[in-house]
Amino acid sequence: MRTTYCSLVDQYLPKYLEDDVSSVRKEQIKEHLSSCPDCRGDYKRLKFVLSHLSQVEEYCS
């Protein structure tokens, strides 16, 4: 079940993906992702979208 903490974690996911968070925050997020399937799914879907965007570029270059 998504909690307020989940939505907070979600807001940090793009930064987390770029390793643009403090080491403490990084550990907190990592720990939450390992225990929360919802957020893990959101994280995977975010990575999925970003990985496909580089291919969208092929339209344009």
Place this chain on the structure above:
Amino acid sequence: MKGPARDVKSPIRYSRLNDEALLTLAREGDEGAYETLVRRYQHEVYTSAFFMMGNPADAHDASQEVFIKLYFSLGKFAGRSSFSTWLYRLTINTCIDELRSRKRYRNRNVDLEGESYQALEAQIVGKKGDLPEEECLNSEIKEILIREVVRLHDRHRIPFVLRDVYGYSYQEIAEILRLPLGTVKSNIFRARRLLRDMVFKGRGEERNRDEDNILFFS
């Protein structure tokens, strides 16, 4: 009598010339060479403009502006990058100038209907005809991505497209858009999450806009 040299003027010969050769001819006032360059890049320029402007009418106007600028700046291309790279930069700058001149960048709400996507799709289908099979993108996810990207609000879409589609650095984007680096990053990060939710949850529009404003813009 120049004889065979005249053949270079035929459409077929033009299409065989590379960009640099066409540029050289175009600089010498050869209209056919210029037209060939326009035809070669019109789909790409339109697609880039569509991502930037977010709707077909503005994308069309911006594309025309790009090719007018190209015509008058043929002599300015210094060859430091490839012609195509230079042309994309010209396209992006043209779009940014246009958005800025209309003072729409920060405030405009993009109201997009299905026709926008259809217009882009028509361009892409047109482009597909010109490309070898393996260069065509036909996966559904990419089409969904494109459809959803253009639905993002300007302030999210534009920095996001510059970063994630064109690969500019955050710093470059901050300079292009004349916005603080932190704002640029926030908007890009927000756009990524929005896009994810629009693609996977089928939300037809940006959600929680007020929440965004509270979190990132106050």
